[in-house]
Amino acid sequence: MWKPDEVVPQHKRRAVALWAILIGGIIFYSSYLLHKAVRKRDAPESSIELSNTVFEYPDIWVCLYADYGCDELELEEECMTSATANMTGWGNSSAVYYPGGEYEQEIHVEGRETPDHGWCVEFQTSKITRFLGEERDASRFLDHLLLDMYWYPGGLETDSTTCVIEGWKTHNQWMYVFLNDPALGQVSTRVPVPYSCITNVSSSHSFTYVGIGLTTEIKLGQEPIVSNKALSVSTATVKHEVNPAIVKPYAQLSLQVQQAPNSHECITEVDPLDLAEMFGNVGGFWDLLMIIWPIFFVAASRQDPHLKPRNFKESVTKGLSGLRIGDSKHPAARDGFNGSPSVEERPNWEQEGKKEVVELPYPAEKQKIPFRPV
Known part of the structure; x- marks a missing residue:
């Protein structure tokens, strides 16, 4: 559409100049928007969405290191074996999902040597499939995982130098728990948690709560990046009776792992x-x-010559003429269909050639007498 052709001839030169400037402005503005968008793709803005949807649990690795759950570097494999073979005699290393409820599920436990984290006890919690993709319901208060592990910090043959009643060697009484995504084959988070040394005089042990979450990053032109993380870690103390029958002290780890509310985070680049x-x-x-x-x-x-200009005053007068009911006796004048000017009707006595018949009440025998008004 070339708008300058639609103006009067004396304005055409100015119209062409203005039209060219405006078209050039549109092209420049479009190019500016395109350039700005391409530059912003290097560091695009992101939107964050939090949902309360149940996601897949990661596998849990409990790794035994020297001074972190195991006395010596050479004893790490034996420490792991004592945990998976349930050799302490006072508890089995196990994990249970939805404990005591109708959806209770036993988790498989096995020992393994990992490429980057040494000897670890693996709890295959990724096998939990209950409620996946559903909205988390607060009434399902058993929707969590209870994990217990028992082992000898001194290995299979020797007594521990750290887990004793008194006179222990300097050590760190905590260990590292890793959250591993089996589908991606990557470890996302390392969580330090305390463990307890149980002897024949122990009357308590530590209990740790770990709230976990999932973060999904959707980047432009890349595959989504999924990572698990620990959102909160808190430890409490459980009191229990003293067991004097314990001959060889052992270590105990007690965890509750649960997906925290609104813990599924999705970060999307716009x-x-x-x-x-x-x-x-x-x-x-x-x-x-x-x-x-x-x-x-x-x-x-x-303007189209077939279109007549509308006279506002005449239109209003014509419309109002139809509303004058009672001003005249003629139906055509009341309805105003033909649009002819209204004619005032004169009295009968002013109309020539018309006569009116008048009835006289007297004499008794009525007579019709022609009468012309004066």
């Missing part, structure tokens, strides 16, 4: 190159140009 929005901005500018163009120039096209 693509700044939105062509629909870009064309919408340009289209709005074009519509504005079409609206304001007649303000600057007079259109050369004439």
